[in-house]
Amino acid sequence: MLFYDSPNPAPNPRRVRIFAAEKGIELPSREVSIPQREQKAPDYLAKNPRGQTPILELDDGTVIAESVAIMRYLEALHPEPPLFGSTPLEIAQIEMWCRRVEMILMPPVAAVWVHTHAFTAALPGRNTEWGEANRPRVAEALEFFDSSLAQTEYLAGASFTAADILLLTTVDFAKFIGLETSDGLENLSAWHRRVSARESAKA
């Protein structure tokens, strides 16, 4: 298999790198440069018509796109340690928290990025008012995760899971684009130090 990767600050490829590091999986990889728009080149679009990284290409040419789909593929091949849960309730709670990161935090962070950041100024269809309106939504989302982390070490409970990987990569991307992510949020800050201290966070 071959992992088509893009370096930081791209949050989605990093999810897979952290996941693989937690599993002890070495993924043969090829870099796709987003600043050079290699993800929009014809040979890449033939593999993923959405023009996004990462993808995982299997030896028979089958392509798995979408970061979490690749993570689930790796989990199925390498079940230990389980990062998507083992019992029905763990499976459900990890999925719930993964979706909350995707639905509550990721969209406003992406809106600020796409509609207000200097690095995306050339994108068509920018709406500055919409981008600015999402800044307080990022703050509200971070407060929600801060309060959710008041009682537990990790997002879905006592164990580090895929949900923590999604939150870490999103928070770090939010920081990269200049959003304040820790001001007064003690639980979230403590969690961030805890997950960032793991060897996998260097990925």
Add this chain to the structure above:
Amino acid sequence: MLFYDSPNPAPNPRRVRIFAAEKGIELPSREVSIPQREQKAPDYLAKNPRGQTPILELDDGTVIAESVAIMRYLEALHPEPPLFGSTPLEIAQIEMWCRRVEMILMPPVAAVWVHTHAFTAALPGRNTEWGEANRPRVAEALEFFDSSLAQTEYLAGASFTAADILLLTTVDFAKFIGLETSDGLENLSAWHRRVSARESAKA
């Protein structure tokens, strides 16, 4: 367990109802009226601080929020027929297609709904320009799914899966809010007839 449900046209509770029908599971349920904003009442917010339906409350009081998290819980308890896949590749491809529905089609449909529809006129923070800008994105997304369905009976391949449930409920909600969903899209239209003919689609 008790399923907190909201009737059509709410798309997310319907996902779970279709999923349960495909599995032959009868879910004891209680209706939460969205027009009457019962999902924002204190007793409901105590169960799901996000103020959204559906949720599944277990007998010990544990609450699972997020439609797909509930579907994964039901899949873990009732594995047959598998709707999230069995082999590593099936699991990955179904997740990929679920995410494509969520990331490509659902956000522009939701933006048109929240920012332009008469039924949501009282919501704070509406941005009509942003809502209108999403209409062509809905059309582009539907074209993508139409071309994706050119070679396969169902979204993730030869079998009906959770990804079809997500696409069906999103397309039907898009129709409800007045978006054109089938004009000239023959593969998508044939797929829609196929999945709508299943007994579960009445849910």
